[in-house]
Amino acid sequence: VQLVQSGFEVNKPGASVKLSCKASGYTFTNFAIHWVRLAPGQRLEWMGCVNGGDDNTKYSQNFQGRVTMTRDTSASIAYMELSRLRSEDTAMYYCARGGSGSSYYYYFDYWGQGTLVTVSS
Amino acid sequence: DIQMTQSPSSLSASVGDRVTITCRASQGIRSDLGWYQQKPGKAPERLIYAASSLQSGVPSRFSGSGSGTEFTLTINCLQPADFATYYCQQYNSYPPTFGQGTKVEIK
Numbered sequence: 001v002q003l004v005q006s007g008f009e010v011n012k013p014g015a016s017v018k019l020s021c022k023a024s025g026y027t028f029t030n031f032a033i034h035w036v037r038l039a040p041g042q043r044l045e046w047m048g049c050v051n052g053g054d055d056n057t058k059y060s061q062n063f064q065g066r067v068t069m070t071r072d073t074s075a076s077i078a079y080m081e082l083s084r085l086r087s088e089d090t091a092m093y094y095c096a097r098g099g100s101g102s103s104y105y106y107y108f109d110y111w112g113q114g115t116l117v118t119v120s121s
Numbered sequence: 122d123i124q125m126t127q128s129p130s131s132l133s134a135s136v137g138d139r140v141t142i143t144c145r146a147s148q149g150i151r152s153d154l155g156w157y158q159q160k161p162g163k164a165p166e167r168l169i170y171a172a173s174s175l176q177s178g179v180p181s182r183f184s185g186s187g188s189g190t191e192f193t194l195t196i197n198c199l200q201p202a203d204f205a206t207y208y209c210q211q212y213n214s215y216p217p218t219f220g221q222g223t224k225v226e227i228k
Contacts, residue, residue: 044165044208044219060216094164099212104170106212107155111164 001025003033003095003112010118016083019115021095023076029053032098033078034108035069039091046106049098050078085119092116123147123211127220133228138199142223144192144209152188153213159222160205168207169194199225 006020021033034049048059050069057069063082071078078095093115096108124147134140144154152172157165167176169185172192182197196203204227209220 043221044210046217046219058215096165099170103153104212106215106217107153107167107170107210108157108165109167109170109176111166114164 001097001110003097003110005093005095005112005115008116008118010120011085012121013086013119015085015119016081017085017117018079018081019093019095019117021078021080021112023078023097026097027052028071028076029073031100032105033069033071034096034098034106035067035080035093036096036108037091037093038114039088042091047080047093052078082117085117087119090117090119122216123150123214123218125209125211125218125220127207127209127223129223130221131224131226133226134199135228136199136201138228140196140199140203140225142194142207142209142225144187144194144220146190146192146211148214149189150211150213153211154185154187154192155210155212156183156185156194157208157210158203158205159208165208196225201227 002024004022029052032049032051035047050057068081095112097110098105099107099109126145128143154172156169159165173185184195206222206224
């Protein structure tokens, strides 16, 4: 199993950023992809997830209205778009696969390498 | 949201030491707890799930215990590769939440 994320991003406040996460080594539609971020001096923070199979999404209340998660099953890629960026969104963003079965849906068994997003004017 | 509190936030230890990290949940989460290891510049990696089940490929010097609200991660005979930050995470209740991390440094 591998999750390979897109590269470093620099964006201005108010802009949007769209990150990608390409999955391989497993059946993409059988698992959800979650997005977790780590901002400087903060703890890991779950942002939301998209199901691989049916495109259902769940978003953390902290990002509701600013985040959109989608996936392309033909290419086994998940996307996370964050809008109205502010300086506090400067962080490392990770995609992670949810575990197998409903009990482990929110347990993250494989992680991407991370994408650094810097928000600066 | 369930709050996860780890202690200590950091510790210094020597190669060969036994290290114990505690994680407390603000409410009961049964055994729905995972532990992750993160090295600088790398993504977190899974170590333990269901509070005490070792992921395949993880050295047996790592062990986890606990249920309900109190959990521990123990590293026996600390190795140079183990100097990292460790996070606990509950997946019992939506949304999933993480502890603040425990940085294990070389003494």
